[in-house]
Amino acid sequence: xxxxxxxxxxxxxxxxxxxxxxxxxxxxxxxxxxxxxxxxxxxxxxxxxxxxxxxxxxxxxxxxxxxxxxxxxxxxxxxxxxxxxxxxxxxxxxxxxxxxxxxxxxxxxxxxxxxxxxxxxxxxxxxxxxxxxxxxxxxxxxxxxxxxxxxxxxxxxxxxxxxxxxxxxxxxxxxxxxxxxxxxxxxxxxxxxxxxxxxxxxxxxxxxxxxxxxxxxxxxxxxxxxxxxxxxxxxxxxxxxxxxxxxxxxxxxxxxxxxxx
Numbered sequence: 001x002x003x004x005x006x007x008x009x010x011x012x013x014x015x016x017x018x019x020x021x022x023x024x025x026x027x028x029x030x031x032x033x034x035x036x037x038x039x040x041x042x043x044x045x046x047x048x049x050x051x052x053x054x055x056x057x058x059x060x061x062x063x064x065x066x067x068x069x070x071x072x073x074x075x076x077x078x079x080x081x082x083x084x085x086x087x088x089x090x091x092x093x094x095x096x097x098x099x100x101x102x103x104x105x106x107x108x109x110x111x112x113x114x115x116x117x118x119x120x121x122x123x124x125x126x127x128x129x130x131x132x133x134x135x136x137x138x139x140x141x142x143x144x145x146x147x148x149x150x151x152x153x154x155x156x157x158x159x160x161x162x163x164x165x166x167x168x169x170x171x172x173x174x175x176x177x178x179x180x181x182x183x184x185x186x187x188x189x190x191x192x193x194x195x196x197x198x199x200x201x202x203x204x205x206x207x208x209x210x211x212x213x214x215x216x217x218x219x220x221x222x223x224x225x226x227x228x229x230x231x232x233x234x235x236x237x238x239x240x241x242x243x244x245x246x247x248x249x250x251x252x253x254x255x256x257x258x259x260x261x
Contacts, residue, residue, distance in 0.1 A: 007025065007026055007029040007030070007046075011025070011029060012025045012026065012029070015028065015029075018085070018088045018089070018092065019063075019088065019091070019092060020063070020088070021056075021059070023048045023052055023056045024056055024059055024060055024063075024065075026046045026047060026048050027042055027046050027048055027053070027056050027057065027060060027066075028060060028065055028066070028078055028084070029046070030042060030045045030046035030048075031066060031076060031077060031078035032078045032081065033045065035077070036069070036075040036076065036077040037075060037076060037077075038073045038074065038075055038076070039053045039054055039057065039073070039074070039076070040073075042057070042076065057076055063087065063088060063091060064079070064084070064087035064091075065078065065079055065084045065087065065088070066078055066079065067079065120235050120236045120237050121233060121234070121235040121237060121240065122233070122234045122235070123231065123232070123233060124220075124231070124232040124233075124234060125230070125231050125232075126227055126228070126230055127153075127224075127225055127226060127227050127230040128227065130153075130222055130230050130231075130232045131153070131155045131157065131158060133220065133232065133234065134153075134158055134212060134220060134222075134232075135157050135158055135161050137212065137214050137218060137220060137234070138158065138161045138162060138165060138212070138214065139161055139165075140214075141165055141169055141214045141215055142169065142215055143169055143215045143216070144169055144170050144171075144213075144214075144215055144216060145162070145165060145169060145170070145171045145172070145212070145213070145214055145215075146171075146172045146212075146213040146248055146252075147172070147173055147174070147175075147210060147211065147212045147213065148173075148174040148175070148210055148211045148248060148251055148252070149173075149174075149175055149209070149210025149211070149212070149222070150175070150176065150208035150209060150210055150225060151175055151176055151177045151178075152208045152225035153208065153209065153210045153222055153225055154175065159180050162180070162186075163180060163181060163183070166183040166185050166186040167183060167185070168185070169185065170185050170186075170187075171183075171185055171186045171187070172186075172187045172189075172252065173186065173187070173188045173189065174189045174191060174248075174251060174252055174255050175188070175189075175190060175191075176190065176191060176192065177190065178190055189252065189255035189256065191255050208224060208225035209221070209222040209223040209224060209225070210222045211244050211247070211248055213241070213244065213245055213248055216241065216245065217236060217241060218234070218235070218236050218241070219234070219235055219236075219240055219241050219244045219245075220232055220233070220234045221233045221234075221244060
Protein backbone atom coordinates (compact mmCIF):
# COMPACT_ATOMS: atom_id res chain seq x y z
CA UNK A 1 0.00 0.00 0.00
CA UNK A 2 1.20 3.51 -0.76
CA UNK A 3 1.02 6.38 1.67
CA UNK A 4 -1.99 8.64 2.27
CA UNK A 5 -3.55 10.16 -0.84
CA UNK A 6 -4.99 13.64 -0.51
CA UNK A 7 -8.76 13.70 -1.06
CA UNK A 8 -10.10 16.69 -3.01
CA UNK A 9 -11.40 19.18 -0.48
CA UNK A 10 -14.49 19.92 -2.56
CA UNK A 11 -15.53 16.24 -2.55
CA UNK A 12 -15.06 16.07 1.21
CA UNK A 13 -17.21 19.21 1.53
CA UNK A 14 -19.93 17.66 -0.64
CA UNK A 15 -20.00 14.51 1.48
CA UNK A 16 -20.11 16.54 4.69
CA UNK A 17 -23.16 18.36 3.34
CA UNK A 18 -24.79 14.93 3.04
CA UNK A 19 -24.25 14.22 6.73
CA UNK A 20 -20.83 12.60 6.76
CA UNK A 21 -17.98 13.65 9.01
CA UNK A 22 -14.56 14.56 7.62
CA UNK A 23 -13.07 11.20 8.69
CA UNK A 24 -16.01 9.29 7.22
CA UNK A 25 -15.54 11.12 3.92
CA UNK A 26 -11.79 10.43 3.89
CA UNK A 27 -12.25 6.70 4.61
CA UNK A 28 -15.02 6.29 2.01
CA UNK A 29 -12.94 8.07 -0.66
CA UNK A 30 -9.91 5.95 0.26
CA UNK A 31 -11.90 2.71 -0.07
CA UNK A 32 -13.15 3.76 -3.50
CA UNK A 33 -9.48 3.82 -4.62
CA UNK A 34 -8.85 0.18 -3.71
CA UNK A 35 -10.50 -3.21 -4.02
CA UNK A 36 -10.98 -3.66 -0.29
CA UNK A 37 -8.61 -2.96 2.61
CA UNK A 38 -7.96 -3.83 6.23
CA UNK A 39 -8.29 -1.27 9.01
CA UNK A 40 -4.52 -0.82 9.09
CA UNK A 41 -4.40 -0.27 5.33
CA UNK A 42 -7.30 2.20 5.54
CA UNK A 43 -5.33 4.16 8.12
CA UNK A 44 -2.35 4.24 5.79
CA UNK A 45 -4.17 5.36 2.64
CA UNK A 46 -6.70 7.72 4.20
CA UNK A 47 -4.55 9.46 6.79
CA UNK A 48 -7.27 8.95 9.41
CA UNK A 49 -5.75 8.24 12.86
CA UNK A 50 -5.54 4.50 13.60
CA UNK A 51 -7.66 4.81 16.77
CA UNK A 52 -10.46 6.43 14.77
CA UNK A 53 -10.61 3.96 11.90
CA UNK A 54 -12.85 1.30 13.50
CA UNK A 55 -15.38 3.81 14.92
CA UNK A 56 -15.52 5.48 11.50
CA UNK A 57 -16.04 2.14 9.76
CA UNK A 58 -18.88 1.33 12.14
CA UNK A 59 -20.53 4.65 11.23
CA UNK A 60 -20.07 4.00 7.51
CA UNK A 61 -21.61 0.54 7.87
CA UNK A 62 -24.60 2.11 9.67
CA UNK A 63 -24.97 4.58 6.80
CA UNK A 64 -24.78 1.70 4.29
CA UNK A 65 -21.65 2.98 2.59
CA UNK A 66 -19.26 0.06 3.17
CA UNK A 67 -19.37 -3.74 3.37
CA UNK A 68 -17.17 -5.98 5.51
CA UNK A 69 -15.86 -9.48 4.82
CA UNK A 70 -15.56 -12.15 7.51
CA UNK A 71 -11.94 -12.90 6.59
CA UNK A 72 -9.14 -12.54 9.11
CA UNK A 73 -8.23 -9.77 9.31
CA UNK A 74 -11.50 -8.21 8.22
CA UNK A 75 -11.49 -6.37 4.94
CA UNK A 76 -13.71 -3.45 4.11
CA UNK A 77 -14.96 -2.28 0.72
CA UNK A 78 -16.86 0.81 -0.37
CA UNK A 79 -20.21 0.53 -2.08
CA UNK A 80 -20.22 2.08 -5.57
CA UNK A 81 -20.95 5.83 -5.45
CA UNK A 82 -24.35 5.46 -7.14
CA UNK A 83 -25.50 3.05 -4.44
CA UNK A 84 -23.71 4.73 -1.55
CA UNK A 85 -24.94 8.24 -2.31
CA UNK A 86 -28.41 6.82 -2.95
CA UNK A 87 -28.35 5.29 0.54
CA UNK A 88 -27.27 8.61 2.01
CA UNK A 89 -30.09 10.45 0.26
CA UNK A 90 -32.64 7.87 1.40
CA UNK A 91 -31.40 8.25 4.96
CA UNK A 92 -31.66 12.04 4.74
CA UNK A 93 -35.22 11.78 3.43
CA UNK A 94 -36.23 9.42 6.25
CA UNK A 95 -34.67 11.59 8.93
CA UNK A 96 -36.12 14.75 7.38
CA UNK A 97 -39.59 13.17 7.42
CA UNK A 98 -39.13 12.16 11.07
CA UNK A 99 -37.89 15.64 11.97
CA UNK A 100 -40.84 17.22 10.19
CA UNK A 101 -43.30 14.97 12.02
CA UNK A 102 -41.72 15.80 15.40
CA UNK A 103 -41.65 19.54 14.66
CA UNK A 104 -45.26 19.53 13.47
CA UNK A 105 -46.24 17.89 16.76
CA UNK A 106 -44.42 20.61 18.72
CA UNK A 107 -46.00 23.34 16.58
CA UNK A 108 -49.50 21.91 16.99
CA UNK A 109 -49.01 21.69 20.76
CA UNK A 110 -48.15 25.39 20.77
CA UNK A 111 -51.23 26.21 18.69
CA UNK A 112 -53.42 24.08 20.93
CA UNK A 113 -52.01 25.84 23.99
CA UNK A 114 -52.82 29.24 22.53
CA UNK A 115 -56.28 28.15 21.45
CA UNK A 116 -56.84 26.46 24.78
CA UNK A 117 -56.12 29.69 26.64
CA UNK A 118 -58.38 31.60 24.30
CA UNK A 119 -61.19 29.08 24.78
CA UNK A 120 -60.89 29.46 28.56
CA UNK A 121 -62.42 32.92 28.36
CA UNK A 122 -66.20 33.08 28.43
CA UNK A 123 -68.80 35.83 28.46
CA UNK A 124 -71.81 35.59 30.77
CA UNK A 125 -74.75 37.98 30.26
CA UNK A 126 -77.56 39.01 32.60
CA UNK A 127 -77.40 39.25 36.39
CA UNK A 128 -79.28 35.98 36.92
CA UNK A 129 -76.83 34.02 34.76
CA UNK A 130 -73.87 35.84 36.32
CA UNK A 131 -74.97 35.05 39.87
CA UNK A 132 -75.69 31.42 38.97
CA UNK A 133 -72.21 31.00 37.47
CA UNK A 134 -70.65 32.69 40.51
CA UNK A 135 -72.48 30.41 42.92
CA UNK A 136 -71.25 27.37 40.98
CA UNK A 137 -67.64 28.59 40.95
CA UNK A 138 -67.68 29.40 44.66
CA UNK A 139 -69.24 26.05 45.52
CA UNK A 140 -66.32 24.24 43.89
CA UNK A 141 -63.59 26.31 45.59
CA UNK A 142 -61.09 24.10 47.41
CA UNK A 143 -58.33 26.31 48.79
CA UNK A 144 -59.12 30.03 48.87
CA UNK A 145 -61.67 32.61 47.84
CA UNK A 146 -60.97 36.31 47.38
CA UNK A 147 -63.56 38.75 46.17
CA UNK A 148 -64.24 42.44 45.78
CA UNK A 149 -67.88 43.04 44.97
CA UNK A 150 -70.73 45.52 45.06
CA UNK A 151 -73.46 44.38 47.50
CA UNK A 152 -75.92 44.05 44.62
CA UNK A 153 -73.85 41.22 43.17
CA UNK A 154 -73.87 39.32 46.47
CA UNK A 155 -77.31 37.73 46.27
CA UNK A 156 -78.73 35.68 49.15
CA UNK A 157 -77.72 32.47 47.35
CA UNK A 158 -74.14 33.70 46.93
CA UNK A 159 -73.95 34.80 50.57
CA UNK A 160 -75.22 31.37 51.60
CA UNK A 161 -72.50 29.66 49.56
CA UNK A 162 -69.86 32.03 50.99
CA UNK A 163 -71.00 31.25 54.51
CA UNK A 164 -70.71 27.52 53.86
CA UNK A 165 -67.30 27.77 52.20
CA UNK A 166 -65.96 30.00 54.98
CA UNK A 167 -66.19 26.99 57.31
CA UNK A 168 -63.53 25.22 55.25
CA UNK A 169 -61.43 27.67 53.19
CA UNK A 170 -60.00 31.15 53.85
CA UNK A 171 -62.24 33.86 52.49
CA UNK A 172 -61.40 37.55 51.94
CA UNK A 173 -64.18 39.98 51.06
CA UNK A 174 -63.95 43.62 50.08
CA UNK A 175 -67.36 45.26 49.77
CA UNK A 176 -69.32 48.42 50.59
CA UNK A 177 -71.75 46.73 52.95
CA UNK A 178 -71.87 43.37 54.71
CA UNK A 179 -74.69 42.14 56.93
CA UNK A 180 -73.86 38.45 57.00
CA UNK A 181 -72.06 36.43 59.64
CA UNK A 182 -68.27 36.50 59.85
CA UNK A 183 -66.60 33.16 60.62
CA UNK A 184 -63.06 32.44 61.80
CA UNK A 185 -61.75 31.89 58.28
CA UNK A 186 -63.40 35.01 56.91
CA UNK A 187 -61.92 38.50 56.58
CA UNK A 188 -64.36 41.24 55.58
CA UNK A 189 -63.18 44.73 54.61
CA UNK A 190 -66.02 47.26 54.31
CA UNK A 191 -65.13 50.35 52.32
CA UNK A 192 -67.18 53.45 51.63
CA UNK A 193 -68.88 53.78 48.29
CA UNK A 194 -67.32 56.63 46.29
CA UNK A 195 -69.50 59.65 45.69
CA UNK A 196 -71.05 59.50 42.24
CA UNK A 197 -71.70 62.83 40.50
CA UNK A 198 -75.40 63.48 39.95
CA UNK A 199 -74.96 63.55 36.19
CA UNK A 200 -73.72 59.95 36.35
CA UNK A 201 -76.67 58.59 38.35
CA UNK A 202 -77.81 56.66 35.31
CA UNK A 203 -74.56 54.73 35.27
CA UNK A 204 -74.64 53.48 38.88
CA UNK A 205 -75.97 50.07 37.88
CA UNK A 206 -73.28 49.73 35.25
CA UNK A 207 -70.51 50.58 37.71
CA UNK A 208 -71.69 47.95 40.19
CA UNK A 209 -69.65 44.80 39.76
CA UNK A 210 -66.86 42.76 41.25
CA UNK A 211 -63.83 40.51 40.98
CA UNK A 212 -63.92 36.92 42.23
CA UNK A 213 -60.68 34.92 42.49
CA UNK A 214 -61.12 31.22 43.23
CA UNK A 215 -58.18 29.01 44.29
CA UNK A 216 -55.79 31.46 42.55
CA UNK A 217 -56.68 29.61 39.34
CA UNK A 218 -60.01 31.01 38.21
CA UNK A 219 -61.27 34.57 37.92
CA UNK A 220 -64.69 36.02 37.21
CA UNK A 221 -64.95 39.75 36.59
CA UNK A 222 -68.43 41.30 36.74
CA UNK A 223 -69.62 44.66 35.48
CA UNK A 224 -73.14 45.93 36.03
CA UNK A 225 -75.91 44.58 38.24
CA UNK A 226 -79.00 44.97 36.05
CA UNK A 227 -80.70 42.09 34.28
CA UNK A 228 -79.88 43.55 30.89
CA UNK A 229 -76.60 45.40 31.39
CA UNK A 230 -74.79 42.90 33.63
CA UNK A 231 -71.90 41.13 31.91
CA UNK A 232 -69.05 38.99 33.21
CA UNK A 233 -65.82 37.50 31.92
CA UNK A 234 -64.69 34.15 33.31
CA UNK A 235 -61.24 32.71 32.66
CA UNK A 236 -58.63 30.23 33.83
CA UNK A 237 -55.94 31.81 31.66
CA UNK A 238 -52.74 32.35 33.66
CA UNK A 239 -52.31 35.90 32.32
CA UNK A 240 -55.90 36.82 33.10
CA UNK A 241 -55.64 35.44 36.64
CA UNK A 242 -52.29 37.17 37.22
CA UNK A 243 -53.59 40.56 36.08
CA UNK A 244 -56.68 40.62 38.28
CA UNK A 245 -54.85 39.10 41.25
CA UNK A 246 -52.38 41.98 41.19
CA UNK A 247 -55.27 44.46 40.95
CA UNK A 248 -57.07 42.76 43.84
CA UNK A 249 -53.93 42.79 46.00
CA UNK A 250 -53.56 46.51 45.41
CA UNK A 251 -57.17 47.18 46.45
CA UNK A 252 -57.09 44.99 49.54
CA UNK A 253 -53.89 46.60 50.79
CA UNK A 254 -55.62 49.95 50.47
CA UNK A 255 -58.75 48.56 52.17
CA UNK A 256 -56.65 47.47 55.19
CA UNK A 257 -55.56 51.04 55.89
CA UNK A 258 -57.39 52.63 58.83
CA UNK A 259 -58.76 55.58 56.87
CA UNK A 260 -60.08 53.60 53.92
CA UNK A 261 -63.44 52.75 55.48
